[in-house]
Amino acid sequence: MIIDIHTHCYPDFLAAKAISKIDGTNLKAAYDGTYHGLIQDNKRVGIDKAVVLCIANRPSHQRSVNEFAVLANSNEELIAFGSVHPFSDDYKYYVDFLCDNGIKGMKFQPFYQDFYVNDKQALKVYEYIASKGMVLFFHSGVDLLVKGEYCAPEKIREVIDCLRYPKTVIAHMGCWGYGEKMFELVVGQNVYLDTSFSFRYETKNVRKRFIKSHSADKILFGTDRPWTDAETDIKLIKELGDELSKKILGENAKKLLNL
Numbered sequence: 001m002i003i004d005i006h007t008h009c010y011p012d013f014l015a016a017k018a019i020s021k022i023d024g025t026n027l028k029a030a031y032d033g034t035y036h037g038l039i040q041d042n043k044r045v046g047i048d049k050a051v052v053l054c055i056a057n058r059p060s061h062q063r064s065v066n067e068f069a070v071l072a073n074s075n076e077e078l079i080a081f082g083s084v085h086p087f088s089d090d091y092k093y094y095v096d097f098l099c100d101n102g103i104k105g106m107k108f109q110p111f112y113q114d115f116y117v118n119d120k121q122a123l124k125v126y127e128y129i130a131s132k133g134m135v136l137f138f139h140s141g142v143d144l145l146v147k148g149e150y151c152a153p154e155k156i157r158e159v160i161d162c163l164r165y166p167k168t169v170i171a172h173m174g175c176w177g178y179g180e181k182m183f184e185l186v187v188g189q190n191v192y193l194d195t196s197f198s199f200r201y202e203t204k205n206v207r208k209r210f211i212k213s214h215s216a217d218k219i220l221f222g223t224d225r226p227w228t229d230a231e232t233d234i235k236l237i238k239e240l241g242d243e244l245s246k247k248i249l250g251e252n253a254k255k256l257l258n259l
């Protein structure tokens with residue numbers, strides 16, 4: 001079973017606009033940004049399930065974003081995560097709503113939600129989500145389109161140390177874009193790390209070091225589609241050999257998501 005732990009899609013009326021944000025970069029969208037497009041792409045490349053990460057950039061977006069997450073989640077091929085804004089007054093309402101609707105995790109994207117990942121108020125929100133047993137999923141490192149130190153390795157590490165929550169996933173190898181600091185502060189910690197939008201850009205030596213330095217049971221295949229394709233990462237992971245690639249491509253995610 002192949003599970004992509006990191007994808008994005010948008011309501012049909014928004015998809016074209018969302019996709020246009022990479023106009024002018026050298027990226028090419030893997031599909032049209034809708035969940036129908038994502039399901040098609042899964043079939044094309046042989047991915048069984050994709051986790052869809054939704055983001056409420058502002059508190060006022062929470063309702064529509066989470067209603068979309070519940071809709072996307074009703075497809076057997078998709079597992080959608082919800083989103084709350086850490087500065088929202090009613091985040092508990094939405095966490096409860098998502099939990100009651102069978103949503104298994106929540107994503108935080110501090111670059112777009114405009115907060116530092118180790119913010120004190122945000123930590124309270126993470127703790128509430130952890131108390132529900134949901135997966136906590138964080139962007140980390142740099143962002144392609146926005147500059148800032150929102151998710152620098154020291155801040156990510158502070159979150160890991162404060163929460164000590166095993167169902168934590170840190171995207172982008174734990175802090176891609178920060179080189180040695182990523183290895184010093186995040187790789188090897190007791191959290192899951194995904195390969196999305198990072199693994200393919202590293203040299204073979206760095207990829208090997210990453211796999212060796214972090215528990216192979218805690219590395220998850222993720223792509224960050226539609227911003228990139230899936231084939232490149234699947235091929236690189238398969239090169240690691242049968243045992244490792246089975247874990248990274250699906251078995252680890254299956255355990256994390258109780259599938």
Ligand SMILES: [Zn+2]
Binds near residue numbers: 053224
């Ligand atoms: Zn992403």
